[in-house]
Amino acid sequence: MNTHNLMLIDPHIHMTSRTTDDYERMQKAGIVAIIEPAFWLGQPRTEAGSFKDYFSSLVGWERFRASQFGIKHYCTIGLNSKEANNEALAEQVMELLPLFVCKEGVVGVGEIGYDDQTPTEDKYFRAQLELAKEVNMPVQVHTPHRDKKAGTIKSMEVCLEHGIAPDMVVIDHNNEETVKDVLDRGFWAAFTIYPNSKMGNERMVEIVKQYGSERIIVNSSADWGVSDPLSVPKTASLMLERGISIEDVRKVCYQNALDSFGKSGQMHESDWLKGTQVDQREKFSDNSVLRGGQTPVVGEVKATDSLDSNIVR
Ligand SMILES: [Zn+2]
Secondary structure, eight states: OOOTTOOEEESSOOGGGSOHHHHHHHHHTTEEEEEEEOOOOSSOOOSHHHHHHHHHHHHTHHHHHHHTTTOEEEEEEOOOTTGGGOHHHHHHHHHHHHHHTTSTTEEEEEEEEOSSOOHHHHHHHHHHHHHHHHHTOOEEEEOOSSSHHHHHHHHHHHHHHTTOOGGGEEEESOOTTTHHHHHHTTOEEEEEOOSSSSSOHHHHHHHHHHHOSTTEEEEOOOOSSSOOTTHHHHHHHHHHHTTOOHHHHHIIIIIHHHHHHGGGSSOOTHHHHTOOEEETTOOBTTBOSOOTTOOOOEEEOOOOOOOOOOOOO
């Protein structure tokens, strides 16, 4: 994998479900910053307190954990579409959101949108768009995996209906079927590179060849399922190998993520340009990422290139 030492951002990754090895490999591959959207955990939560602690960990422990490996961690806060269907719980979560959306390191309301496109999902999507508007924050929209095209168009129409400017909205999990509609309407179009299925990075190369690099964003959406936290660097590498200019690669794997979520005022290039100093002697709530006898890394972390295949199919 050769990314010509480009700085990269993965603007959609669920690090809560990943290991410290992933952080190390991501940092070595050039990832300087990540955004972790609030999402569901594989099984439904039964108490609002579980959401509260989860949101707290996104702005607290996980941010600390990333810092221990030289990566800047940001997050988006929201009620995911799947769990929005539990109306009694959703009402309580809606009351928690304002306490979190303005915390340090929160760069948007997300990931929100539709899963099964039910009336209840619609209700809480709209309520959260109102919240985003009130606090003037970007919105990260999860588009449904079933009936994707209709769900994507509906998501955008609802944003516009609520008076949200398209350049404040990142429409996520696009594919060849949805990209044109999203770009034509002026929204940011994010693509998730999944291993084995759906959007592989060879398809991503073709999309950038066809549509260029304006408002297109690449992410991994790596989580507790089969996924690849190195999707962004692997895609950057493959794009360069397939003749896409370094300037275009820099836009889709770095700059566009910064320009969109930077509108929150919470994410600045200077956050990582001033150096990726780590101090693994530090603790958070009395906890360290190190285990007995390990020598803490203190100082600059340097990116090196030593990873295998750069194709994600
Ligand atoms: Zn996600």
